[in-house]
Amino acid sequence: MLRVTKLRYGFPIGLFLFFYLDGILGATFPQQLFSVPYSMSSYLVVLWLVFTVFFEEQIQVPLTVWAAVAGGLFDVYYTGIWGIFVFVFPIAVALTKACYKAFPINFLSGLLVYFIDITVICSLSYFGNLVVHMTTASFADMMVDSLAPTLAYNLATYVILYFPVQWLFNRLRN
Amino acid sequence: MxxxxxxxxxxxxxxxxxxxxxxxxxxxxxxxxRSTPPMIQQFGNDVVGIVNRVVAWPVNGLKGSVSGFSDLMNTYQENQRLKSQVQELAQTKVHDQAISQENKNLKKELKLAHSLTDYAPVNATVIARTPSAWQNQVIIDKGSAAGIKKNMPVLSGSGIVGRISEVNRTNSKVELLSNSSESANRFAVTITNKNGQNVHGIISGYDRDKNLIEMGNVTAKTKIEKGDKVSTSGLGGVMPAGLYVGTVATTGTDNYGLAAKISIKPATNLSELSVVTVAVRQAQTTN
CATH class of the missing domain: 1.10.287 (Helix Hairpins)
Incomplete structure (x- = not known):
């Protein structure tokens, strides 16, 4: 369980803020994020979960549960198709935890881990949509039109937000 | 392992x-x-939607001030261009008024309550966009409480942009024309050529690379040219007639060389949406 720190309130607030920003940024800057045929999907909520793995240190946040909750909301509110992100987000968190245990995390290795996370999320959500016939795009189209721009966008947000969020977690832990 | x-x-x-x-x-x-999602999903979406509006408010304020500044820079050029159009528009408007008055009188004479072209507009604001490449969807802030039903057409600017795919109590999802799913954008449309002849058909897909709507399986021999206007035909479902879809960009035959395949340039930019209008058809619907 969470020890009584400010993180107890700070973590869920940050999670939901980033969850909403994913949709709102898409609606506010559609020309930049969704210029045909490319589409950048914003996964700020995953960024928050990944940062929590990196920065929480000794305080145990039940991250897998929170990831499933965020994924469930993502499914119901944004896509309207149950059962994709509710499993994909916990998988990404588990992957990040495994990497965190395997080697020391700093700014650059964290960037690499986040790169892998986004690739896994994009691919799994593509296959999910493919099997239920919500998309007919080919794998090559998916790589060029969706995965590449999404990676570029999300890695940029990682670079911009890494140090501010690290500072925020240091503040919240004490 | x-x-x-x-x-x-x-x-x-x-x-x-x-x-x-x-x-x-x-x-x-x-x-x-089903026409509406399960009760729990609806409730969840409504709660999430309310908070969404609160979070969106400062972000939209920021965007508003930035775009306000860039709009100011464009104002002079735009003003010049618009002045020339206004004169023409006033004339069309007066003519339209006279025609719709005449139309109303004739309908009364025929004891016709509502025909296919009548619709009541419901204005809504886009509050979020699905952050996914596979569902080109936006979420709007009006739902079944405002009279919105599934499959109703959604307009923005001068033309149609998509249709309602899920209705909750206070918000709903709009599937855009550019959606790549197999069942997303099957609208019944009609093309009117320069001689006033009509060709009916159904939108069959979307070309992501060229940003064109495709209309396949057209077997009519009527001559269609580039620039002909495409509008909804109002046949089947809840769609009113006469909503502008776009103009014909190219015509050709399909892969088998049997039927014509027509590419349509959408009337509105499908990725730039902030305020949309849902057209609620007033004529009796079949479903």
């Missing part, structure tokens, strides 16, 4: 996979068949 796939883990992974596929197929089936 052996250690990873120990019995317990393997069972958990398989159960998760089965549940995932089960949930996906059930939700797609519900989405295709």
């Amino acid at each position: 052996n250690k990873f796939f120990s019995n317990r883990r393997l069972v958990i992974v398989i159960v998760c996979l089965i549940v995932s596929f089960g949930l996906m197929s059930v939700s797609v089936a519900i989405r295709n068949k």
Whole structure:
């Protein structure tokens, strides 16, 4: 369980803020994020979960549960198709935890881990949509039109937000 | 690898996979068949939607001030261009008024309450966009409380941009024309050529690379040219007639050389949406 720190309130607030920003940024800057045929999907909520793995240190946040909750909301509110992100987000968190245990995390290795996370999320959500016939795009189209721009966008947000969020977690832990 | 796939883990992974596929197929089936999502989903969406509006407010304020500045820079050029159009528009408007008055009188004479072209507009604001490449969807801030039903057409600017795919009490999802799913954009449309002849058909897909709507399986021999206007025909479902879809960009034959395949340039920029209008058809619907 969470020890009584400010993180107890700070973590869920940050999670939901980033969850909403994913949709709102898409609606506010559609020309930049969704210029045909490319589409950048914003996964700020995953960024928050990944940062929590990196920065929480000794305080145990039940991250897998929170990831499933965020994924469930993502499914119901944004896509309207149950059962994709509710499993994909916990998988990404588990992957990040495994990497965190395997080697020391700093700014650059964290960037690499986040790169892998986004690739896994994009691919799994593509296959999910493919099997239920919500998309007919080919794998090559998916790589060029969706995965590449999404990676570029999300890695940029990682670079911009890494140090501010690290500072925020240091503040919240004490 | 052996250690990873120990019995317990393997069972958990398989159960998760089965549940995932089960949930996906059930939700797609519900989405295709029922007019509203299950009660719990609706309630959840409504709660999430209310908070969304609160969070969106400062972001939209920021965007508003930035775009306000860039609009100011464009004002002079735009003003010049618009002045020339206004004169023409005033004349068209007066003419339209006279025609719609005449139309109303004639309908009264025929004891016709509502015909296919009548619709009541419901204005809504876009509050979020699905952050996914596979669902080109936006979420708007009006739902069944404002009279919105599934499959109603959604307009923005001068033309149609998509249709309602899910209705909650206070918000709903709009599937855009650019959606790549197989059942997303099947509108009944009609093309009117320069001689006033009509060709009916159904939109059959969307070309992502060229940003064009495709209309296939057209067997009529009527001559269609580039620039001919395309509008909804109002046949079938809840769609009113006469909503502007776009103009014909290219014509050709399909892969088998039998039927004509027509590409349509959408009337509105499908990615730039902030305020949309839902057209609620007033004539009796078939479903």
